[in-house]
Every structure is written in C-alpha cells, then in structure tokens.
Amino acid sequence: MANFAEVVRSLRQVFRTGRTKTYEWRYAQLSAMLKMMDDNKDRITAALKKDLNKHKIESLIFEFNLCRNELILTLNNLKEWMKPEKVKKELLNVMDKCYIQREPYGLVLILGAWNYPIQLTILPMIASISAGNCVIVKPSEMSEQTAILLEEIVPKYLDNECIKVINGGVPETTGLLQERFDYIFYTGNNVVAKIVMAAAAKNLTPVTLELGGKSPVYVDRNCDLTTVARRLVWGKFVNAGQTCIAPDYVMCPSDVQDPLIEEMRKVLVEFFTEKPEQSDSYGRIVNARHFKRVEKLLTGVKVAIGGVTKEEEKYISPTVVRDCKLSDAVMQEEIFGPVLPIYIVKDDKEAVDFINDREKPLAMYIFSRNQRIIDNFVNNTSSGGMCINDCIMHASMPSLPFGGVGHSGMGAYHGKFSYDTFSHRRSVMQRDLKLDSVNAIRYPPYTEKKFGVINWLTKKSVKKTGVMSFFPLVLFGAVLAFFLKAVGVQARWPALKEQ
Ligand code: NAD
Numbered sequence: 001m002a003n004f005a006e007v008v009r010s011l012r013q014v015f016r017t018g019r020t021k022t023y024e025w026r027y028a029q030l031s032a033m034l035k036m037m038d039d040n041k042d043r044i045t046a047a048l049k050k051d052l053n054k055h056k057i058e059s060l061i062f063e064f065n066l067c068r069n070e071l072i073l074t075l076n077n078l079k080e081w082m083k084p085e086k087v088k089k090e091l092l093n094v095m096d097k098c099y100i101q102r103e104p105y106g107l108v109l110i111l112g113a114w115n116y117p118i119q120l121t122i123l124p125m126i127a128s129i130s131a132g133n134c135v136i137v138k139p140s141e142m143s144e145q146t147a148i149l150l151e152e153i154v155p156k157y158l159d160n161e162c163i164k165v166i167n168g169g170v171p172e173t174t175g176l177l178q179e180r181f182d183y184i185f186y187t188g189n190n191v192v193a194k195i196v197m198a199a200a201a202k203n204l205t206p207v208t209l210e211l212g213g214k215s216p217v218y219v220d221r222n223c224d225l226t227t228v229a230r231r232l233v234w235g236k237f238v239n240a241g242q243t244c245i246a247p248d249y250v251m252c253p254s255d256v257q258d259p260l261i262e263e264m265r266k267v268l269v270e271f272f273t274e275k276p277e278q279s280d281s282y283g284r285i286v287n288a289r290h291f292k293r294v295e296k297l298l299t300g301v302k303v304a305i306g307g308v309t310k311e312e313e314k315y316i317s318p319t320v321v322r323d324c325k326l327s328d329a330v331m332q333e334e335i336f337g338p339v340l341p342i343y344i345v346k347d348d349k350e351a352v353d354f355i356n357d358r359e360k361p362l363a364m365y366i367f368s369r370n371q372r373i374i375d376n377f378v379n380n381t382s383s384g385g386m387c388i389n390d391c392i393m394h395a396s397m398p399s400l401p402f403g404g405v406g407h408s409g410m411g412a413y414h415g416k417f418s419y420d421t422f423s424h425r426r427s428v429m430q431r432d433l434k435l436d437s438v439n440a441i442r443y444p445p446y447t448e449k450k451f452g453v454i455n456w457l458t459k460k461s462v463k464k465t466g467v468m469s470f471f472p473l474v475l476f477g478a479v480l481a482f483f484l485k486a487v488g489v490q491a492r493w494p495a496l497k498e499q
Contacts, residue, residue, distance in 0.1 A: 001175060007164060008179045011107050011134040014161045021104060021132045023082055027075065029129045029158055034071045036157035037064065037122075040149070044118055047145040051117065052239060053284040062238070063118040066396070070123055073398055073415060074130045081130070081419050084428070092457055097430040102423035104132035105206070106182035111173060111196065113187040113210075114286055115242040115336075117143035120210075121150060124185045125163070127418030133183070134162045138176060140188075141169040142286050181205050183422065187244075189334075190407055208411030208421055211404050212334050214248040215361045217391075218351045218377065219256055220368035228367045229263035232340075233271060235365070235391025237318045240283035241338035242290075245363040245384075247391055248334060249324070249341045251351045257342055261304045261320055264340075268305060268318050277308070277315050285314040285337060294337030297330045301341070348373045355381045360406035365391050384408045 019025055037044070044064060048054040054063075084099040108128040112121040121139050128135045137154070139147035151165045166172060177184075177199035186196045187210040200207045219228055236247045252260060272279040285291040291314045298307060298319065306319035316338050324331050324341040331341060345351045348368075355364070355377075364383040368374050374388055384404035387394040395402050395414075403412025413421045441450045441457075 001168065001172060002166060004166075004175050004179050007136065007166070008107065008181075011136065011162065011164065015104075015106050015134045019159075020129075020134055020162050023079060025159070026082075026130055026132055027078060029163070030071055030075050030078070030126065032157045033122075033126065033129070034068065034075070036153055037068055037071070039157075040153050043149055043153075044146075047149045048118065048143075050145040051114070051143040052242070052286060053282075054239065055281050055283075058238065058281070058283075059118075063116055066119055067122040067126070070126055070398065070415070070418070074126055074419070077416070078130055081416060090458070093429070095432060095435075097428075099428050101426045101428050102131070102420070103426050104128075105422065105424055106133060108133045108135050108183045108185065108422060109176060109179075109181040110135060110137045111176075111184070111186045111188065112137065112139045113244075114140035114142035115239060115244070117146035118150075120187045123418065124187075124413065124422075127413055128183075128185070128422045129158075129163065130419050131422035133422055135164070136176065136181075137163075137165045138173055139165065139167065141167070141172075183207070185411075185413075185421075186210065193409075208403070208413065209409045210244070210402075210411075210413075211362065211407065211409040212244045212336065213359055213361045213404070213408040214334050215245055215363040215365070215383070216351070216355055217247040217250045217365040218345075218348060218367065219250055219252040219260060220348065220366075220370060220373055221253055221256060222369055223256075223367050225256075225259050225263045226267075229260060229267045231390050232365075232367075233264055233267045233318070236340050237268075237271070237282070237338050238392070240285060240316070241294075241340075242283070242286065242336055243392070245392055245395055246336075247340065247363075247365055248361075249331060249343055251343050251345045251354065253347060254344045257322060257344060261322060261342070264320055265305050272318060276306075276317050277310065277313065282318070285316060288314065290337065291316065294335065294339060297333075297335060297337070297339055299329070301328050301330055304342075306338075348376050352376055352380050355383075360384070360404070360408055362404045362408035363387065363392075363394070382406070384412075 041064060045056045045059040048059040048063060084101050087098050087100060089096065089098055110121060110124045110128065117139055121137050125135060125137055139150050141147060147167050151167050154163065154165045166176065177196065180203045182205065184196060184200050184205055184207045186193060186207065190211045193209045193211055197207055197209065217232065232247060272282045276282045285294060291311060294316055295309050301321045302323050304320045304322040306317035308317040309315065319339045321330060321339060321341040324343045330339060331343060345354060360382045362384040364377065364381065364386045366374055366377045366388050382405055385394050385402065394400055398415030401412035401417040402414040403409050411421055441453045
C-alpha cells in the first residue's frame with residue numbers, strides 16, 4: 001500500500017504554491033482531460049463492457065458523452081464562473097468593494113462507486129479541477145477494469161503532482177480516510193457513508209454524500225400505459241437496474257397493475273427480445289455477492305415477468321413482481337438490480353403517506369395527466385430530485401442540481417453546481433483607509449447620539465404584503481394627480497396665477 005501520508009503531504013505542498021488556482025492550469029487540465037477521453041474512447045467502453053457488460057451505446061450515452069459534455073460546459077464557462085460575484089451593498093457600504101470570491105478548498109478526496117465507474121469519478125474530477133483543487137481519486141474496486149484503466153491513463157494526460165488516482169479496496173479507502181482532506185466527495189451506500197462522515201468529522205472536513213435508497217414511482221389511472229411502460233422499463237432495466245436513481249418500486253391503484261404488467265411485458269420483448277440473456281443491450285450484475293443479494297430478494301414473491309437467474313453469468317432477467325407485501329424483502333431494502341416490485345395503493349393520497357413514512361428517496365417518479373395529483377406529490381413529499389412522466393431524465397440536465405436529501409445524501413453537483421460544490425464562497429469586503437471620521441459612530445465611547453445615527457443608517461422595515469404593498473404607488477399616484485391638476489388649472493386660467 002502506498003504511503004498515503006506522504007502522498008497527501010506532497011499534494012498539499014504543490015497546492016500551497018498556488019499552481020492549481022490559476023485559470024490557465026485549470027483550463028489546461030480540463031482540455032487534457034477532454035483529450036484523454038477522446039483518445040481512450042474505445043478502451044473506456046471496452047472496460048465498461050468487461051465490468052458490467054454495458055453495451056457500447058449505453059456506455060457512450062450514460063458515461064462517455066455525459067462526461068464529455070460536462071467538460072465542454074465547464075471549459076466554456078470557467079472564466080465566467082471564476083469571476084468574483086458582485087453583491088448588493090448596504091447604505092453603510094456604498095464606498096466599499098464587496099464580493100464573493102470562490103476559492104478552492106485545497107486537497108479533495110473523491111471516492112467513486114462501481115455502477116457508473118467513469119461518470120462517478122470523472123464528473124467530480126472535472127468539478128474539483130475546475131474549482132482549482134488538488135485531487136486524489138479512489139475508483140471503486142468492484143469495477144476493476146475501469147479502475148485499472150483510470151490509474152493508467154490519468155497520469156499520462158493530467159498533472160500528476162496535483163491529481164492522483166489510487167486503486168485498492170476497503171483497506172486502501174480506510175487508509176486514505178485516516179488522512180486529513182479539505183473536502184471529501186463520496187458516492188456509494190449509506191452504511192459506508194457513515195464511516196466516511198465519521199472520518200471527516202475528526203478533522204471537521206466538509207463532505208458531499210451521493211447515496212441511494214428506494215426511489216418510488218406512482219402510476220395513476222388514465223395514463224397512456226404504453227408510453228409509461230416504455231419509460232419505466234428503460235429507467236429500471238438500464239445497467240441491469242444498477243442505477244442509483246432507477247425506479248425502485250411502483251405504486252398504483254389495483255386496476256392499473258394488470259394492464260401495466262402487460263404493457264411492460266411487450267416493451268421488454270421489444271427492448272431485449274424474448275431471450276434477454278442473448279441481448280447485447282442487457283447488462284449483468286457486477287459481482288457474485290450482489291448477484292446472490294438480488295437473487296435472494298425473489299424468495300417467496302409473486303413473479304409476473306422474468307425471474308430467471310444464471311449464477312455463472314451473473315445474469316438476472318428483467319423481473320416484475322406483482323402484489324407485493326410490505327413484509328417482502330424486495331420492499332424493505334434498496335434493490336439495485338433488475339427487479340421491479342408493484343405495490344397496490346388506493347390512490348395518490350395513500351402513496352404520499354407511504355413515501356412520507358419512509359426515508360427521503362434520491363428520486364421520485366410520477367406518471368399522471370392530473371395536475372392535482374402531480375402537485376400533491378410535488379408539494380407534500382421530499383426527495384433528492386423528481387421527474388414527472390418520465391424516469392432518470394432530470395439527472396441529465398446540467399442546470400438542475402443532482403443530489404440527495406436526508407438518507408439519500410447531502411450536497412449536489414452537475415454543471416455550475418459542481419463548481420460551487422468544490423469551491424468555498426469567501427466573503428470579501430475591501431474598504432478605504434481614508435475618511436475614518438465617518439466610522440466614528442461605531443467606536444467607543446458609546447453614546448445615545450451615535451446609536452441614533454447607526455439605527456437610522458441600518459434600520460430595516462418589513463416589506464408590506466397584500467393591499468398595503470400598493471400603498472406607496474397609490475400615494476405617488478395621488479400626489480402626481482394633484483400636481484397635474486394644479487398645473488393644468490394654471491395653464492387654462494393663467495389669470496388665476498396672477499391673483
Ligand atoms: P462501492 O462498494 O463501490 O463503494 C464505494 C466506495 O466505498 C468504494 O471506493 C469503496 O472502496 C469504498 N468502501 C466500501 N466499503 C468500505 C468500508 N467498509 N470502509 C471504507 N470504504 C469502503 O459502492 P456501493 O456502495 O456498492 O454503491 C452502491 C450504492 O451507491 C447504492 O446505494 C447506490 O444507490 C449508491 N449510488 C449513488 C449514486 C449517486 O450519485 N447518488 C451513484 C451511484 C451509486
């Protein structure tokens with residue numbers, strides 16, 4: 001195992017030289033990263049194929065292109081994002097320069113997860129570099145081929161004195177967490193998240209935790225179930241269900257269950273043929289441990305579609321489970337595999353209560369034509385993100401922050417939010433040394449007179465709401481009308497003026 005203390009020490013030393021803070025360094029590293037991605041496109045998709053049997057197109061859409069587009073967005077906006085942000089000033093500060101300066105934290109640790117091993121390491125790397133930090137990246141040991149590839153290519157393209165990839169498993173992560181970092185960005189399950197947070201707490205290190213959970217779906221009556229089934233099946237079975245924002249379970253009224261299952265059956269054949277194990281568009285479970293875990297969830301449930309498992313291939317067919325009970329294991333823990341349980345509820349009100357009785361999910365999906373029902377979920381539940389009448393798509397918008405809430409995580413990233421996450425917002429006020437007499441009112445000895453002036457200068461009043469908010473406008477109108485009337489009268493009867 002590498003000497004982590006020494007690695008951390010050397011990265012800190014380089015950070016202190018200020019090298020990573022310049023626009024030129026950040027831009028050059030991000031451009032080199034773009035080249036790294038382009039030069040190694042085929043190797044990246046090949047590694048993902050070996051790790052998760054991902055189809056090349058799926059890898060390009062969900063990993064490669066996503067990272068590439070984020071890189072381009074960051075390169076195109078970096079100069080603007082780095083500018084100090086002007087703020088609104090108070091009466092007392094009109095002569096001062098007041099702004100927010102975004103500064104790098106220093107040394108950042110990124111712990112990646114295995115299910116999207118390129119996206120979940122490259123996106124936070126782009127963010128931390130763009131914000132001017134030094135970085136240590138620890139890809140997940142479970143997606144081994146991708147981790148090996150990253151360890152090989154990153155030092156060839158990027159500044160190795162400031163950016164390092166360290167591979168290894170639990171002992172290496174544990175060793176790294178013993179060191180002091182200025183920011184930790186962790187993606188994974190919430191059991192390890194507590195270990196990460198406890199390690200960070202020892203040094204009061206801020207963290208972003210990108211976690212998972214059971215993301216619910218509600219399918220209303222009167223929906224176009226063919227479209228619902230297509231979007232639901234796509235979101236659930238991409239990457240063989242190993243997606244943090246995959247629909248975890250479906251809630252629907254009882255009369256929706258059978259027609260929805262029939263539509264999903266047709267869509268599954270359309271997407272993956274009658275024999276999904278032979279379809280190159282369908283993935284595999286990452287390893288034997290996860291295969292056994294997901295397979296066990298099928299014990300004692302009513303399988304409506306699929307349910308076929310092949311241990312030697314780590315294959316679990318796209319599976320839909322009907323009439324689930326709360327006591328079923330599949331309704332107890334995050335599935336993170338290609339199994340979709342259906343749980344019957346009376347209506348949206350019961351579904352909202354069901355969601356609110358549990359931990360806040362990472363994502364929520366509502367299929368409905370009825371705005372009252374949609375609003376009921378939007379206004380009366382909480383989740384990291386939400387997509388109405390589709391799945392997953394909200395996470396592809398760089399202008400929407402991506403992250404969890406409560407047990408599904410803390411902090412968010414993507415697009416400008418990534419840059420902000422890895423930057424400390426420092427408040428800066430620059431004053432002049434001249435005219436200190438103006439400041440005399442704040443210096444002792446304190447007097448009632450000084451207090452009166454301070455009070456006047458800093459006094460705030462609550463904004464009027466409702467009818468009273470129009471009062472100044474009405475007053476202004478009345479004064480104007482009076483004035484115009486007086487002027488008009490004088491113009492028509494100049495003699496009046498003379499009197
Ligand atoms: P994982 O097993 O790859 O673990 C992630 C990281 O934690 C790895 O780098 C690993 O080395 C480290 N780790 C594992 N056990 C550890 C321990 N005991 N001590 C210290 N470090 C340890 O990933 P995972 O947890 O299986 O990932 C799946 C989970 O992540 C799911 O819950 C999923 O929903 C969630 N996830 C969330 C997001 C998101 O963006 N919110 C993305 C992907 C996955």
